[in-house]
Structures are given as C-alpha cells and as structure tokens.
Amino acid sequence: MREGVTTKRALCASCDIACSVVTEIKNGRVVRVRSSDNPIFRDHICMKGIVAPKGFANPNRILHPLKRVGERGSGKWEQVTWDEAMADIGSRLQAVVDRYGPEAWAVSTSQWNTSTDHGLGRRVMNHVGSPNWISGVALCAGNTAAVNRFTYGWFPFGDFNNTRCIVLMGHNPRRHSWTPIYNYIRSAQQRGAKLIVMDPRRSSSAERADIWLPLKVGSDTAMMFGWLKVIIDEGLYDKEFVAEWTVGFDELRQRVDEYPLERVAELTGCDPEMIASAARLYATHGPTIIPWTPITDMQRNSTSGIRLQSILRAICGYLDVPGGELLQGFNPDIINESEIEMHHVLPEAQKAKQLGSQDHPAFTYRGQSAFREPTRRVYGQEYANLVMGCHMATPSATFQAMAGEGPYPVKAFFFLGNNPLLSYANMPMILKGMMNQELIVAHEQFMTPSAQLADYVLPADSWLERPWLHDMFGWMSTVRFSEKSMDPPGDCRSTFQFWKLLAGALGQSDIVPWDTLEDFYDYRVARTGMSFADLVATTEVHFAKPEFRKYEKTGFATPSGKVELKSSVLEGLGFDPLPYFREDPPRDDAYPLMMFTGVREDGFFQTGHRHIPEMRARHPEPEIYLNEKTARTAGVRDGEWVAVENQLGRIKAKLAIRDAMPDDLVRVPHGWWKPEMPQGHGQLSGAHDYADSQLCRDDDDFLDREQGIPHIKGIPCRVVSLMSPSGDAEIVDASLLEPVE
Amino acid sequence: MSGNSRGFMQSEFMGKLMVAMAARSSRNRSLLDRLCRRALNRLTALPPEEDFMRDPLIDNDEGFDPEELDRYQRGE
Ligand code: SF4
Numbered sequence: 001m002r003e004g005v006t007t008k009r010a011l012c013a014s015c016d017i018a019c020s021v022v023t024e025i026k027n028g029r030v031v032r033v034r035s036s037d038n039p040i041f042r043d044h045i046c047m048k049g050i051v052a053p054k055g056f057a058n059p060n061r062i063l064h065p066l067k068r069v070g071e072r073g074s075g076k077w078e079q080v081t082w083d084e085a086m087a088d089i090g091s092r093l094q095a096v097v098d099r100y101g102p103e104a105w106a107v108s109t110s111q112w113n114t115s116t117d118h119g120l121g122r123r124v125m126n127h128v129g130s131p132n133w134i135s136g137v138a139l140c141a142g143n144t145a146a147v148n149r150f151t152y153g154w155f156p157f158g159d160f161n162n163t164r165c166i167v168l169m170g171h172n173p174r175r176h177s178w179t180p181i182y183n184y185i186r187s188a189q190q191r192g193a194k195l196i197v198m199d200p201r202r203s204s205s206a207e208r209a210d211i212w213l214p215l216k217v218g219s220d221t222a223m224m225f226g227w228l229k230v231i232i233d234e235g236l237y238d239k240e241f242v243a244e245w246t247v248g249f250d251e252l253r254q255r256v257d258e259y260p261l262e263r264v265a266e267l268t269g270c271d272p273e274m275i276a277s278a279a280r281l282y283a284t285h286g287p288t289i290i291p292w293t294p295i296t297d298m299q300r301n302s303t304s305g306i307r308l309q310s311i312l313r314a315i316c317g318y319l320d321v322p323g324g325e326l327l328q329g330f331n332p333d334i335i336n337e338s339e340i341e342m343h344h345v346l347p348e349a350q351k352a353k354q355l356g357s358q359d360h361p362a363f364t365y366r367g368q369s370a371f372r373e374p375t376r377r378v379y380g381q382e383y384a385n386l387v388m389g390c391h392m393a394t395p396s397a398t399f400q401a402m403a404g405e406g407p408y409p410v411k412a413f414f415f416l417g418n419n420p421l422l423s424y425a426n427m428p429m430i431l432k433g434m435m436n437q438e439l440i441v442a443h444e445q446f447m448t449p450s451a452q453l454a455d456y457v458l459p460a461d462s463w464l465e466r467p468w469l470h471d472m473f474g475w476m477s478t479v480r481f482s483e484k485s486m487d488p489p490g491d492c493r494s495t496f497q498f499w500k501l502l503a504g505a506l507g508q509s510d511i512v513p514w515d516t517l518e519d520f521y522d523y524r525v526a527r528t529g530m531s532f533a534d535l536v537a538t539t540e541v542h543f544a545k546p547e548f549r550k551y552e553k554t555g556f557a558t559p560s561g562k563v564e565l566k567s568s569v570l571e572g573l574g575f576d577p578l579p580y581f582r583e584d585p586p587r588d589d590a591y592p593l594m595m596f597t598g599v600r601e602d603g604f605f606q607t608g609h610r611h612i613p614e615m616r617a618r619h620p621e622p623e624i625y626l627n628e629k630t631a632r633t634a635g636v637r638d639g640e641w642v643a644v645e646n647q648l649g650r651i652k653a654k655l656a657i658r659d660a661m662p663d664d665l666v667r668v669p670h671g672w673w674k675p676e677m678p679q680g681h682g683q684l685s686g687a688h689d690y691a692d693s694q695l696c697r698d699d700d701d702f703l704d705r706e707q708g709i710p711h712i713k714g715i716p717c718r719v720v721s722l723m724s725p726s727g728d729a730e731i732v733d734a735s736l737l738e739p740v741e
Numbered sequence: 742m743s744g745n746s747r748g749f750m751q752s753e754f755m756g757k758l759m760v761a762m763a764a765r766s767s768r769n770r771s772l773l774d775r776l777c778r779r780a781l782n783r784l785t786a787l788p789p790e791e792d793f794m795r796d797p798l799i800d801n802d803e804g805f806d807p808e809e810l811d812r813y814q815r816g817e
Contacts, residue, residue: 024804029811032804039782040763043792050802059816162756175794182794183787190787204794321749322756489814540767546760548753 002026009036009540011470011482012049013116013463015605017180018470019044020540023485029053030464030485038540043183046176048605048615052464055612060675061445062459063490072435073453073681082491082501085456090505092439092455096412102129103353104411106398110136110418110606116468117416118520119337119385120499120512126346127503127511131354131365132393132401132410136423136606138363139298139598139709142389144306145475146363147707149371150567151310153378153557155386156325157476158289160184163323165194165281165288169220169309170295170713172203176602181291194285196278198223200596201667202660211278215268217596217665218714221301221581224308226264226272227279228256231316236283238317245551246314248566248577255578267581283316287323298598300711302704303362304579307567311579314563320549327551328477329379331544335524336474338385353408355401356394360708361573363392367706370559370569378557387473394708395424396698402433411436416443416495417460419607421450421687422671425696425710428649435681443498446611449673449684449691458498461488466496469521469532477544481536496520575706584714585701591646591716593630595666597692598712607671622651622690625658625667626719634719644668646717649694655719666719668692 006025011018012033020041024032030053035045048055065085070076096104105128107121125133135142145155158166166185173181189195189208197209198220206212215223231237232253242249261272268275282288290313296305318324330336343365351365361367368390372382385391401410413434421430434440434453442451443458451457468482488494500512514520521532528535528542535542555561559568571577600606603615610616624644626634636642638657643650644666653669661667672690679685688694695715702711765777789795 027807029807031807031810032802034802034804038767038769039778039785040766042785043787045799047796047798050799053805053810054813057810057814059814159756161759162752175792175796175799186792187785187787190791208793322752538768538770539764541764543760543764543767546757548756 005031008483008485009481009536010463010485011468011480012045012052013468014048014052014055014609017178018480019046019049019180020480021045021049023464025485028486029057036540041180041540044180046179047603047618048176048609051612051614052462054614055609056445056462056464058446058611060447060611061489062447062457063492064459065491066457068455071681072440072455075452075680077457082458082493085458086501086505089439089441089456090502093412093502094506096438097128100409100411103132103350104409105130106132106134106355106393106402106410106413108134108395108413108415108418108420110423116463117495117499118469119340120496121416122341122343122385122391124499124503124506124508124511126342127508128506129346129350131346131351131391132398133391134393134395134398134424135388136418137387137389138392138395138707139712140294141292141297141473142387142392143297143302143363143707143709144292144389145386146368146390147303147306148310149368149386149390149557150564150569151307151558152314152319152327152563153371153374154327154329154384155475156313156319156327158291159287159323159326160188160289160291163188163193163287163289165196165285167196167198167282167288167290168205168209169198169290169293170200171291171293172199172205174204174602177600194281196281200662200665211274211281213268213270213274213278214662215270216714217594218299218301218584218711219268220296220299221305221308221579222259222264222267223270223275224305224312225256225259225579225581226261226268226275227282227312228252228308229259229261229264230276230279231283231312232256234280236280237315241317242315245556246563246565247560248564249315251578252311252565255580259581267583282312286316287318287321288316289318289323289325294598295713298709298712299714300582300702300704302709303706304581307579311565314565319563320551322548326476328475328544329550330381330384330474331471331477331479331542333525333528333542333544334469334471334479335527336471337388338383338474339381340524341383341385343383343385343391354393355406355410356397356708360394360397360703360706362706363389364394365391367569367573370572371557374557374559374561378554384474387475396426396429396703396708396710399424399426399430399433403429403436412439413437414441414443415450416498419448419450419671421684422607422673422691422693425693425698425712426648427687427691427693429698430693443495445492446675447679447685448607449687452679452684453681459490459492461492461494465492466494467517467521467532467536469524479542480540481532481542483536570706573706587716588647591718593634593664593666593717593719594714595644595646595668595695595717596713596715597668597670597696599667599670601669604671607673610673611675622653622669622672623656624653624669624719625656625661627659627661627663628657630661630664630666631655631657636719636721641722643720643722644695644717645720646695646697646715648697651692651694652689652722666717668695
C-alpha cells in the first residue's frame with residue numbers, strides 16, 4: 001500500500017457492467033481504480049474504470065444547479081440553489097399534471113444512471129400517475145428480459161463457470177468492453193469450452209471461435225430457424241424435457257419446416273453445412289449458453305430473434321441446469337427494485353395510457369400483464385421489472401407524443417444520466433419533441449447536447465462519491481455493495497436525493513421516507529439481519545442459496561406453467577404466437593450499402609466519456625469502417641472525411657479501412673458529439689454533425705412489430721466523400737451537412 | 742440434460758459447491774474463507790500472457806497524483 005493511501009471496495013458504474021473494483025484514496029480523493037482482490041473478480045477492470053478519477057475531476061463538470069434564463073437552447077444559465085430549483089420544478093410539474101394529466105410527464109434514464117436510481121423514479125411516477133418511463137434498456141437488455149418472459153417467465157443468465165459451449169450472436173466482449181464477460185469467455189475457453197460466433201464482421205471473438213458464421217447483417221433470426229431445423233429434424237433436442245415441460249412443439253415444428261437449410265443459407269449468406277455443424281455443436285456439446293446480446297435487441301425481428309434464443313435454450317434442455325441458463329429469481333434477503341417501484345399503486349386506467357402500448361405492447365404494462373399472476377405464483381410477487389425493461393413506454397411513441405403527434409400531449413420531460421437526443425432512434429423527432437416541452441429537467445454530470453435544451457440542469461454525483469447496492473437488475477440473485485470513496489464536488493447529488501427532493505416538492509415526502517441513501521439501503525437489506533454498513537464491510541457478494549431446476553417445484557412463470565414455445569401471451573395480444581422472419585423491405589438504389597450502429601467503442605460508454613483526454617486520444621474522431629473493396633466502389637479513401645446518408649439524415653465521420661468488414665457493410669459509431677464544440681440549439685456540441693441517431697429510422701419497416709424498437713442492424717445508406725476533388729483534407733461544403741429533406 | 746443421472750447430480754453438487762466457495766471467498770474473514778479464496782485463486786488463474794487483448798494501460802496503471810487531479814479540476 002502506498003503511503004497515505006486508503007482503499008475502499010466499490011462497484012464501477014462508468015458503464016452498466018458494475019465491475020467489483022478497489023478505489024485508492026489519497027488527500028480525500030480517489031487517485032486510482034484497480035480490479036478487486038477477490039479472485040472471482042480478477043481482471044474485471046477496463047480503461048474507463050481506470051480513468052474514472054480524472055473523468056470525474058474534469059473542469060467542465062456541472063457542480064451547481066443551473067436554471068435556463070434565455071430561450072430554450074440559448075446556452076444562457078444562472079446558478080441557483082437546489083431548494084430554489086426543486087421548488088420551481090415541483091410547482092411547474094404540478095401545473096403540467098393539473099392541465100394535461102399525469103401521463104403528460106415522461107422520464108428517460110440510462111447511461112451512468114442505469115441501476116443507480118433503485119426504482120425510485122418509477123415509485124414517484126407511479127404515485128403521481130404517469131406510466132411514461134423510457135430507457136435505453138428498451139433496446140439493450142431490458143427488452144430482451146421482457147421478451148424472454150414470453151417463453152419461460154424469467155430472463156436467464158448463462159452459467160459461464162460450468163458451461164461447455166458459448167454462442168455469441170454478434171456480441172463481441174473485449175478487454176475494454178463488457179470486460180467481465182470477456183474474462184469469463186477466456187476462462188471457459190481455457191477450460192476447453194467451445195465458442196460459436198455469428199457475426200458479419202471477423203470480430204476479435206470470431207477470430208477465436210471454433211465456428212464463425214459470417215451471416216448477413218440482421219439475419220440472426222433466420223439463422224436460428226436453420227439451427228432449429230437441424231436440431232428438430234435430427235432429433236437432437238431434449239425429448240423428455242420437451243414432452244414434460246413445453247407447449248406448442250408441434251406448431252413450432254411446422255413453422256421451422258418453413259425454413260429448410262437452403263432457404264436459411266440464402267437469407268443468411270452462410271454455407272448450409274456450416275450452419276448444420278454449428279447447430280449440432282450447440283445441441284450436442286452442452287450445456288451451452290447463449291449469453292445476452294445487444295444485437296438481437298436492435299432488429300426488426302427482435303422479438304422473434306429473442307424468442308428463438310429462448311426456444312433453443314429450452315428444447316435443448318439447458319434451462320436452470322449447471323453450465324446452462326440459470327433462472328435465478330430474486331434474492332429473498334433483499335427488497336428488490338420491483339418492490340420499491342410500487343407498480344400496484346398506478347391505476348389500471350393510467351397503465352392503459354402507456355405510450356406505445358396499443359401498437360407495440362411487448363414490454364409495456366399491457367404486454368406484460370399476463371405474467372402478474374404466474375410471477376406471483378413462482379417468484380412471490382406480481383411485478384418483476386427485470387433489467388428495468390418489463391413495464392416501459394415505447395421510446396418512439398413517447399417522442400411523437402412530446403412533438404404533439406401522439407394520442408395525447410407530453411409536456412414535461414425529465415432525464416437522468418441519459419442523453420436522449422443521441423440515445424434513441426430518429427433524432428429529428430426527439431429534437432422536435434424537446435423543443436415542444438413546457439418543462440425539461442436534466443440530472444447530469446456534464447453539459448450534454450440534450451442537457452443544453454433543458455430548463456434546469458441539476459448536478460449529479462458519480463459512483464466514486466456515493467455508496468451503492470446493486471441487485472444485478474433483478475436478473476440474477478446476487479447482490480453486491482459499494483462503499484462511498486470520496487465526497488461529491490460542489491452541489492452534486494445522487495438520484496436518491498433528486499427523487500426525494502422532487503417527492504417533497506410535489507407535497508408527497510412520504511413516498512421517499514428515508515433520510516439518507518444509507519437509511520434506504522438499511523431498509524432494503526434488513527432481512528439479512530445486518531445493516532448496509534456491516535454488509536459492505538464484511539462481504540463483496542451476497543449470494544442466494546443456489547438451486548437448479550426450480551421449475552420442477554413451481555412450474556414456469558407463464559400462464560400455462562410450461563415453457564411456451566407457442567406464446568399464449570403474444571397470441572392474446574394479437575400477434576403471431578410463433579417466431580417468424582421479416583425480410584428487408586425493397587431497396588432504394590440510391591442507398592446501395594447497409595449500415596449498422598449501436599456498437600460500443602472501448603473508450604466510451606454510450607454517449608459519455610468524450611470529455612476525457614485519455615479516451616479521446618484513443619478515439620479522437622468518429623470513424624466509420626468499410627473494407628477496401630467497398631471503399632473503392634464508393635470512391636472514398638482511408639482516413640478521409642466522409643458523409644453517411646440515408647432517407648432520414650446524414651452524419652460525417654472519418655473513414656477507417658478494416659479488412660474484418662464484409663462487402664457493402666458500414667459500421668457507424670454510436671453516440672458521438674464533441675464537448676469542446678459550441679453548445680446550444682442549432683449546434684448541440686457537434687451532435688448535428690456526428691450523432692448516429694440521425695440515421696436510425698423508426699418508420700414501420702424499421703420497427704419490430706411487437707416491441708416498437710428500431711432496426712439498427714442493417715439500414716440502407718450510402719457513403720460519399722467530403723474531400724475536395726484535389727484530395728485536400730478539407731470538407732468541401734459545410735451545407736452538405738444540413739439535414740436531408 | 743433432464744433426468745436424475747449420476748453425472749447430472751454431480752454437476753449440480755459442483756455448481757453449488759462453487760457458489761459456496763465464492764461466497765466464502767467474498768467474505769474472506771475466517772480461515773476457511775481464506776482457504777476458499779486461495780483455492781479459487783488457483784482454480785481460476787489465467788496466465789496474463791494468454792490474454793489476447795492484454796493492454797499496458799491496465800498492466801502499468803499506477804493511478805493519478807492527487808495534486809495533479811486538483812490542478813486539472815481547477816482547469817490549470
Ligand atoms: S467494464 Fe470498465 S467501465 Fe464497465 S464497470 Fe467494468 S471497469 Fe467500469
């Protein structure tokens with residue numbers, strides 16, 4: 001230990017993985033973040049965690065509440081106190097609620113705030129009467145959790161420690177992104193586990209795979225039909241489990257018969273023999289896991305793709321067995337976030353108003369209501385808001401309502417740790433919606449493009465500056481604890497304090513009755529017989545008693561109590577109860593390439609971290625990737641500035657040639673803006689130049705039917721040069737960057 | 742994988758044992774806790790040179806100097 005240094009055990013929240021780390025503190029501030037001493041968390045640290053002490057010390061951090069004094073987006077602010085801010089916010093929110101109804105208030109959260117609000121936001125909203133909560137988890141894990149419930153009532157987590165085979169569907173965990181998953185896979189491979197990778201790119205995971213299926217972008221669902229065709233035709237499934245624990249196998253078989261391997265080969269672009277080999281390996285080398293992947297979360301066939309993953313897991317007998325897909329349930333010793341949220345107090349009439357729930361109900365109250373009784377039967381409570389994704393409004397429908405194009409107006413918009421303009425599809429619609437608000441409140445660490453349009457920007461603390469209790473999004477039954485390492489700077493406050501103050505400002509202090517975050521945690525852990533302080537001092541992980549095949553005692557948390565290969569809930573909602581594959585809509589020759597976005601770059605989490613010099617040194621500019629052949633055909637060269645365009649919009653980026661990219665596919669970087677560029681409406685710190693959300697369409701052809709989430713893995717586009725004909729490194733015409741009509 | 746074969750029961754037992762050892766390793770207070778941590782350490786150690794994405798930024802990290810962070814925060 002270095003002289004004068006003390007340590008704390010913490011959970012990193014610089015991304016949503018929550019690695020167990022150690023902070024080293026000197027002179028009252030964190031000077032180093034390193035991985036935990038516990039071998040079960042060995043090497044769980046990435047560059048974003050390491051650089052956190054500097055990232056949060058950035059001189060541009062928001063340290064005091066700011067109130068807008070000019071026009072919306074004018075960049076004119078005055079410093080106010082928290083008391084002044086919350087009193088005004090409370091009365092203005094109440095005025096919106098009184099005039100338009102409580103549903104006119106929408107809240108968005110994600111990013112550094114994922115899982116650190118503990119369900120308090122939903123709790124306050126449920127008491128006020130608004131169902132319109134949205135989050136980035138609508139297209140990243142939350143929606144997967146909700147859709148998994150259609151098949152077996154919970155969202156499983158793969159048992160990496162004991163598995164014999166891992167399937168990565170487009171997912172590419174690396175040293176600096178999804179770091180623990182990268183470590184688990186490395187460790188499993190070392191033990192002899194097999195790795196199957198489906199990815200259009202020759203990703204770093206593909207390079208280390210036993211089988212790599214270089215499928216066409218967005219064809220994952222078709223590929224899984226091919227696997228099922230082989231597995232069912234060759235009788236490689238678990239017949240005993242299927243007979244005893246599933247419903248709808250015959251109907252599934254008929255649907256699968258519509259996908260002979262030749263058809264699947266055509267849809268995916270993969271060799272039929274390789275498809276069959278992968279399917280056989282999956283089914284016969286088990287227990288196998290298909291870890292959660294963001295790729296199937298973001299496609300027009302998302303619901304069917306996620307359902308097919310669930311079906312593969314089930315019929316091969318991998319559910320809730322060692323080395324397979326664990327259905328852990330809640331930790332019985334902790335009051336979970338779903339309980340904190342108090343969904344039961346929101347009247348049914350208000351639930352029915354949840355935006356998007358009529359057309360795209362899968363993860364809304366309406367879509368999930370059939371699980372209330374089965375969830376009570378199996379997991380002891382009606383509401384299981386797994387990964388916060390099971391009772392959400394649909395983001396696109398929410399922004400339309402904000403823009404005055406919905407069934408009713410939304411007039412107050414709050415976002416916490418979230419940069420909505422860059423985090424969801426169709427930035428022009430989000431911008432229109434935000435400019436149409438009567439009240440916008442941001443709880444933020446930095447002046448993001450979205451915060452620049454707020455009425456109030458309230459300074460947020462960081463994970464170094466508060467304790468934390470992490471219940472793994474309700475996904476797993478392990479619970480971990482984090483110590484506060486240093487005091488927050490200035491007036492920065494936690495989301496707990498934000499919601500507590502807001503409840504008070506609305507005259508409903510009793511909704512958040514705890515004085516401090518520590519008191520709140522003491523309440524949540526009381527059943528352990530210990531205080532939060534005792535727990536954090538004595539253990540890093542609080543495990544629930546492990547049990548396997550729990551369904552043998554309780555059944556599955558579905559209406560039938562069985563694994564529903566044919567979903568009674570989807571059928572009841574008016575959708576096809578079996579998975580299906582929607583092909584791409586007809587192509588417009590003007591946009592000959594396909595793009596995908598949504599990938600994490602190592603130095604950044606979502607739209608954050610662009611302010612950290614060390615991270616920007618790694619990624620100074622937004623880069624698109626093309627292979628050499630595609631670049632040549634498009635008439636663009638390595639290192640030059642190019643525009644990516646489609647029917648919705650245009651962004652600019654530097655071109656990087658990557659031979660790992662297949663022909664005609666463009667990788668677009670996610671969430672780019674530059675904190676050093678001019679702020680305010682019309683500028684938005686470069687968001688108009690770089691933000692990929694300007695290319696993400698949410699018209700019907702590009703939405704998943706059941707969920708209403710956008711298809712961002714295969715959007716037609718073109719790439720054009722922005723260089724002068726002489727090849728100077730100049731952008732020829734800035735007007736090229738105006739939005740396309 | 743369904744059924745109650747001997748192999749299956751064994752894998753369930755091993756799965757439970759791993760969690761019990763991880764719980765002890767996380768507590769790391771009694772002698773048994775420490776033994777579990779040591780055993781897990783041996784079981785799970787991977788040679789760093791086989792980390793195919795090894796990064797000196799992590800290997801060589803020594804953190805920041807508090808005065809340097811103070812100055813940075815003040816914009817100096
Ligand atoms: S992966 Fe990196 S940023 Fe994410 S929690 Fe772990 S250390 Fe922090």
